[in-house]
Amino acid sequence: MQKYKWGVIGTGKIAHTFAAALKHSEKAELCAVASRTDERAKKFAEEFGFSEYYGSYREFAEKSDAEIVYIATPMASHFDDAWLCLENGKNVLCEKSLTINSAQTKKLLAFAKEKDLFFMEAMWMKCRPVYKKMKEWIAAGLIGDIEYIKVDFSNFIPYDPNDRLFRADCGGGCLLDLGIYPITLTHDLLGMPDEIISSAHMMYGIDMSNTIIFRYKNGAFSSMDNGFEIQLRNNAVISGTKGFITLGNWFHCTHEGILYDRSGKEAERFVRKDDINGYEYEIAEVHGCLDVGLKESPLVPHSDTIAVMELMDQCRAQWGMKLANE
Numbered sequence: 001m002q003k004y005k006w007g008v009i010g011t012g013k014i015a016h017t018f019a020a021a022l023k024h025s026e027k028a029e030l031c032a033v034a035s036r037t038d039e040r041a042k043k044f045a046e047e048f049g050f051s052e053y054y055g056s057y058r059e060f061a062e063k064s065d066a067e068i069v070y071i072a073t074p075m076a077s078h079f080d081d082a083w084l085c086l087e088n089g090k091n092v093l094c095e096k097s098l099t100i101n102s103a104q105t106k107k108l109l110a111f112a113k114e115k116d117l118f119f120m121e122a123m124w125m126k127c128r129p130v131y132k133k134m135k136e137w138i139a140a141g142l143i144g145d146i147e148y149i150k151v152d153f154s155n156f157i158p159y160d161p162n163d164r165l166f167r168a169d170c171g172g173g174c175l176l177d178l179g180i181y182p183i184t185l186t187h188d189l190l191g192m193p194d195e196i197i198s199s200a201h202m203m204y205g206i207d208m209s210n211t212i213i214f215r216y217k218n219g220a221f222s223s224m225d226n227g228f229e230i231q232l233r234n235n236a237v238i239s240g241t242k243g244f245i246t247l248g249n250w251f252h253c254t255h256e257g258i259l260y261d262r263s264g265k266e267a268e269r270f271v272r273k274d275d276i277n278g279y280e281y282e283i284a285e286v287h288g289c290l291d292v293g294l295k296e297s298p299l300v301p302h303s304d305t306i307a308v309m310e311l312m313d314q315c316r317a318q319w320g321m322k323l324a325n326e
């Protein structure tokens with residue numbers, strides 16, 4: 001069986017969750033981890049069983065044998081970290097949001113193409129079984145034409161000036177951290193909107209909450225609420241001319257999707273518990289692509305990643321929001 005040498009950059013919260021899933025993949029060899037300090041790199045390597053560790057991202061990129069690198073640093077660092085990996089001939093799976101704006105994303109993806117390397121935004125939602133089932137139901141015409149999407153992603157998170165979420169210099173704000181999921185779902189199902197109506201509550205130079213409506217010429221619209229200030233159910237409802245689908249709670253990683261007819265009667269329920277912790281599906285997607293020599297994933301194509309970044313640029317422009325060195 002073809003195995004792949006994995007590297008990880010950044011040893012924060014999601015890197016731990018991802019490594020826990022990676023450890024269980026029989027196609028993954030846990031090769032190397034990079035942190036900004038030797039201590040954290042060593043601790044992470046010991047915890048998950050990586051063979052090598054580096055106290056510098058550059059040293060890791062230049063010296064390690066890793067073939068595919070998972071980048072789990074704050075948004076504002078993704079561009080430099082991913083560039084470093086590509087420069088050193090490494091394939092990349094980079095956390096969302098891929099960069100802080102579409103200009104950076106386009107430059108990075110063009111560089112990946114030039115280097116002929118695999119590059120995927122770690123949009124795990126699109127790799128999950130319930131999400132795929134939802135798309136199957138829609139493609140089979142079971143809800144008819146989509147008229148309305150209602151999706152929210154808002155968690156109450158106490159303010160912490162050191163947390164990347166609240167720091168403009170780290171690419172913080174709820175749009176890039178949470179809003180990307182509702183926008184990705186809407187764009188995946190309805191494409192580019194004809195009009196964006198949005199508003200944000202800005203504080204500390206970032207959006208603490210936002211509300212976004214995408215309007216389409218055919219009359220369809222999507223309504224999205226995102227934030228760090230209030231707790232919502234984080235559900236999605238996709239409603240069409242023949243019925244509707246609900247995903248939730250936490251639509252982006254839900255274990256359950258329900259299909260209803262137009263009268264509200266349940267027609268089908270799809271339930272799928274995770275084998276590990278939910279990140280195994282995107283890991284399998286990366287392996288599947290590498291196995292057949294694909295440079296981008298058909299589930300998370302570069303064109304979608306760019307389109308979603310452009311939509312987020314437009315929202316931020318409506319709020320006058322600039323990040324890091326923009």
Ligand SMILES: NC(=O)c1ccc[n+]([C@@H]2O[C@H](COP(=O)([O-])OP(=O)(O)OC[C@H]3O[C@@H](n4cnc5c(N)ncnc54)[C@H](OP(=O)(O)O)[C@@H]3O)[C@@H](O)[C@H]2O)c1
Binds near residue numbers: 010041075095096
């Ligand atoms: N797919 C998902 O479900 C999911 C969930 C949560 C987050 N994410 C994404 O994953 C990325 C990381 O999120 P996280 O919640 O894991 O963040 P986190 O806990 O703050 O960890 C980020 C790590 O990046 C490194 N880093 C490099 N430069 C940094 C800087 N200037 N400030 C702080 N840390 C820095 C640090 O590792 P070292 O000190 O070891 O270098 C740090 O531990 C984000 O892009 C986020 O959107 C995805």
